[in-house]
Amino acid sequence: MSIEPEPLIEVCELRKYFPISCGLFARKIDQIKAVDGVSFRIFRGETLGLVGESGSGKTTVGRTLLRLIEPTSGQVLFEGEDFRTVKGPKLRSMRRRMQMIFQDPYASLNPRMRVEELIGEPLRVQGELRRDAIGRRVSELLDIVGLPGELRTRYAHEFSGGQRQRIGIARALALSPSLVVCDEAIASLDVSIQAQIVNLLEDLQDRLGLAYLFIAHDLGMVRHISDRIAVMYLGKIMELSDRNEIYRQPLHPYTKALISAVPVPDPDVEAVRGRIVLEGEIPSPAEPPSGCVFRTRCKYASSICSSKVPEFREIKPAHFAACHLIEKIEAGSGD
């Protein structure tokens, strides 16, 4: 038997509830279950894709992972240490190992800072390098992300979206992290620029051994870049498996519908494929349905689905899903 490698990060039963408050004294009247019991692992050098519709909680997962938001409960083990309980210098040194690339390269870069200041800022904050060493590191980083060195004294507004995203990537890489959370990092870019940035992210992964949590709603791109994919719906992971397995043999009814909804850039394929069009919309995370959260839009839903929360279980080797009826659905489809 092979020994399973130790995961870089392990997330257990992560929960984040946001309070809904009301009135003069901000009385808490209810809560939004943005993330409700999410568990997964990411290994060194691996890309885990996290997909889901808006409101599924994928961004909150990314942010709680880095403790940009404090989780309500659950455990985040980074290299075996509980990231939730560390404090002070220890926390700071752990933080540098996990970085984030944001969606909007317009909003996430300070317009009053030059490129070299933007990229050098994390190095200054961590305070380990001298000024001239920071300068050298900035040049190195500009080179890594494919920006000409002479642009270092420019301001962010002088750059196009794709170039800004390169600056964002250089900033994230400044402290040599081992995990980078990419939160819709290519969503605001044009198609041809998206491809450039995805290629860059893949090159950097090969070169630097990075692990990515790649959060996106574009399933085509997620399948391209990820090793494994987790599908989220209303704060829960519905299915998790190898990227090809999940596309070829999706088990969860939601994953099936999601994949069938993605348009394929091939008119021959589009002409013949059957599309599962889901009825209705994602319910409010303030009042998630009882039992299985997907049951209100699921055509297979039966009485057990409303009474019992389905367990997230391994249905095939390394293929997990949370649905009571998978065996029944698979047997019924017959093909």
Add this chain to the structure above:
Amino acid sequence: MTDLLRITDLKVSFRTEVGTVHAVNGVSYTLSDGEVLGVVGESGSGKSVHALAIMRLISPPSGTIDGGEIRLRELDLLSLDEASMRRIRGREVAMIFQDPISSLNPVLTVGFQLLETLQLHLGLSRAAATQRASELLNLVGISEAVRRLSSYPHQLSGGMRQRVMIAMAIACEPKLIIADEPTTALDVTIQAQIIELIKRLQREMGLTVIWISHDLGVIAGLARNVNVMYAGHVVERGPVRSIYKSARHPYTLGLLGSVPNLGDFSGRLKSIPGRPPDMSNLHAGCPFLPRCAHATSQCVTAMPPIDIVDGDSHAVRCWNWRTVAGIKSL
């Protein structure tokens, strides 16, 4: 089949602080009755601006239509005065925008906005218009239509708002519908619902549709013909299958290579180097030149003419399309 729309050498520019932006630089095409045309291109390619020009929604003094002709059947749209144009908008040509929350008036109910269109264009009485409005909401798949008429836009979800926009667009049974990225702001499962809806309406009502999108997947499943736009030009045009299966323009090929392929997920994306041109500072010659791997000296001096690739209305604007295609087949 007769031509519904004929655009000839359309040019649109905007005056800005950084100079004149040449957004559309000589677009020509025809659209037949019942056709679904997909227009693809990246931001700044002129795809939305050319649509706004059809609606005559380019407002001077900053934006001007500098030349060309837009004919809707015999009607010369660019020569109409504003009052006549107002009768065309909504009645003959209707538009669905990307962002329904900013295109609907937030302080008026959905019903008020729908009724306004119906009463104004069709001269219906209030009762008849109300009846028709709830029929329309039913048609676009909104349940409890009568109750929804008194909802405000913010009470509806993104998908519902887009359905309302579609109801407003089809309210007067226009001949032509221009949909500008109508599903871009929506989640994929909702996008699938809206695409199915517009497909159904197109079939049932025989609508002619111009569907603008940056998403090659959406266009593949919808369009009969495709215009690929770059820097204010239609650089390639043809039946959907010719464009996706035997593209000739290096930009179209680059765009198709930039999206992950169904079969092969291991390779690198082909991506196009560089970035779109500065539209306020265009040079003579082909605007794709700085990003093109096939450029020759000819490309520097003049914009290539429209060449017919083969008999089936597949046209391309590239000096070297023959060699580009040759390289591809190697």
